[in-house]
Amino acid sequence: xxxxxxxxxxxxxxxxxxxxxxxxxxxxxxxxxxxxxxxxxxxxxxxxxxxxxxxxxxxxxxxxxxxxxxxxxxxxxxxxxxxxxxxxxxxxxxxxxxxxxxxxxxxxxxxxxxxxxxxxxxxxxxxxxxxxxxxxxxxxxxxxxxxxxxxxxxxxxxxxxxxxxxxxxxxxxxxxxxxxxxxxxxxxxxxxxxxxxxxxxxxxxxxxxxxxxxxxxxxxxxxxxxxxxxxxxxxxxxxxxxxxxxxxxx
Amino acid sequence: xxxxxxxxxxxxxxxxxxxxxxxxxxxxxxxxxxxxxxxxxxxxxxxxxxxxxxxxxxxxxxxxxxxxxxxxxxxxxxxxxxxxxxxxxxxxxxxxxxxxxxxxxxxxxxxxxxxxxxxxxxxxxxxxxxxxxxxxxxxxxxxxxxxxxxxxxxxxxxxxxxxxxxxxxxxxxxxxxxxxxxxxxxxxxxxxxxxxxxxxxxxxxxxxxxxxxxxxxxxxxxxxxxxxxxx
Numbered sequence: 001x002x003x004x005x006x007x008x009x010x011x012x013x014x015x016x017x018x019x020x021x022x023x024x025x026x027x028x029x030x031x032x033x034x035x036x037x038x039x040x041x042x043x044x045x046x047x048x049x050x051x052x053x054x055x056x057x058x059x060x061x062x063x064x065x066x067x068x069x070x071x072x073x074x075x076x077x078x079x080x081x082x083x084x085x086x087x088x089x090x091x092x093x094x095x096x097x098x099x100x101x102x103x104x105x106x107x108x109x110x111x112x113x114x115x116x117x118x119x120x121x122x123x124x125x126x127x128x129x130x131x132x133x134x135x136x137x138x139x140x141x142x143x144x145x146x147x148x149x150x151x152x153x154x155x156x157x158x159x160x161x162x163x164x165x166x167x168x169x170x171x172x173x174x175x176x177x178x179x180x181x182x183x184x185x186x187x188x189x190x191x192x193x194x195x196x197x198x199x200x201x202x203x204x205x206x207x208x209x210x211x212x213x214x215x216x217x218x219x220x221x222x223x224x225x226x227x228x229x230x231x232x233x234x235x236x237x238x239x240x241x242x243x244x245x246x247x248x249x250x
Numbered sequence: 251x252x253x254x255x256x257x258x259x260x261x262x263x264x265x266x267x268x269x270x271x272x273x274x275x276x277x278x279x280x281x282x283x284x285x286x287x288x289x290x291x292x293x294x295x296x297x298x299x300x301x302x303x304x305x306x307x308x309x310x311x312x313x314x315x316x317x318x319x320x321x322x323x324x325x326x327x328x329x330x331x332x333x334x335x336x337x338x339x340x341x342x343x344x345x346x347x348x349x350x351x352x353x354x355x356x357x358x359x360x361x362x363x364x365x366x367x368x369x370x371x372x373x374x375x376x377x378x379x380x381x382x383x384x385x386x387x388x389x390x391x392x393x394x395x396x397x398x399x400x401x402x403x404x405x406x407x408x409x410x411x412x413x414x415x416x417x418x419x420x421x422x423x424x425x426x427x428x429x430x431x432x433x434x435x436x437x438x439x440x441x442x443x444x445x446x447x448x449x450x451x452x453x454x455x456x457x458x459x460x461x462x463x464x465x466x467x468x469x470x471x472x473x474x475x476x477x478x479x480x481x
Contacts, residue, residue, distance in 0.1 A: 077388065080385075081386045083384075085380070087381065091377040091378060092381070093382075095399045095403075104395070105386060108391065108395060109385055109386040109391075137478075153385070
């Protein structure tokens with residue numbers, strides 16, 4: 001179980017997250033929604049220590065860390081072994097083949113046997129529908145294919161949690177569909193995930209839990225159906241804007 | 251004129267193979283090592299006492315980029331013998347001219363190349379570091395396995411510039427008594443009174459070696475760009 005409490009993060013003298021407290025249940029998919037600039041990505045990146053909050057507590061499987069205290073590199077590495085990040089811009093390693101992108105972590109970080117890592121990478125590529133792309137370079141892939149390789153790369157590390165930061169925002173709807181199908185499949189297999197997305201239709205299908213973040217505050221924290229059945233006017237407006245339901249009206 | 255070229259060429263080539271090329275190659279190899287270390291130290295995020303080391307390396311780059319190479323050669327070869335420090339070097343530091351030359355050329359090219367390498371590392375997208383950290387790599391591992399392999403490709407053209415410059419700058423070694431290619435051409439010109447032919451001839455030999463290096467650059471660029479594939 002992953003929990004944060006009183007998470008506060010500033011850039012310069014501007015505070016962007018104002019003491020957030022929430023939990024991210026195991027074997028469930030938590031979707032973080034909210035307008036641009038609300039602090040969703042900063043929250044997600046803080047969970048992987050790519051951003052460093054000034055204060056608050058981080059609790060992973062009972063192990064508590066105080067962000068206001070110095071945290072050793074060894075501890076950060078330990079946490080990152082249990083968590084993986086999938087980025088909006090994919091961030092595949094361009095100098096490595098698709099297969100080596102996936103085996104890089106298992107072989108060199110986890111020190112797994114090379115043959116085993118390669119076999120598993122092939123299986124993961126088949127799972128994301130790219131079995132024939134193992135020997136290509138990232139520059140030869142489409143955006144949708146790149147993101148599916150990035151998902152396979154994160155799965156290869158067997159993380160407890162996968163964090164996805166707007167994984168389909170750079171893709172056109174057709175390519176997006178391929179990536180979303182893969183994510184839905186992984187969610188069904190009870191992989192713990194936290195997804196930042198702007199795609200409400202997808203959120204509705206994949207989320208067990210929804211966090212709605214605005215201006216660095218959590219406005220909603222609860223089950224999927226409660227979010228979409230809410231009477232909160234701000235959330236209703238947000239849903240309406242994101243689904244273009246009022247496009248014809250004034 | 252052919253006769254002049256025929257008699258002078260073996261002497262020039264001999265001096266080139268004995269001094270010009272070995273000095274350039276050895277100095278560049280050492281210079282690259284110095285450059286990599288300097289770039290990595292200057293990019294390090296370590297704080298505290300390490301800041302003193304960073305400042306020292308910044309000072310080194312500043313010194314060697316701010317003073318003429320010829321003056322640096324003179325200081326090391328003619329000046330250091332007068333650096334008499336009680337207990338450390340009571341009789342000054344007297345270096346063999348080739349050693350003094352290689353030392354100075356290495357430090358000089360190392361200062362320039364460190365900036366090339368630093369820039370090429372900085373040019374790699376921050377997302378590459380983040381992806382490496384995300385799969386659990388340490389900063390050192392990310393640097394050597396993910397960042398440097400990409401940075402090398404970008405640094406190749408400017409590094410080749412530095413190498414080619416260095417080859418030609420070795421002609422300055424003539425001034426610290428090394429009988430390299432340019433020194434030999436001066437000596438022959440003084441005997442046969444054919445300065446135009448002699449200096450044109452030695453220029454051609456420098457150009458030949460630099461052309462070979464240009465080809466090597468092209469080959470290395472091709473090898474390191476294999477992963478850039480047009481769709």
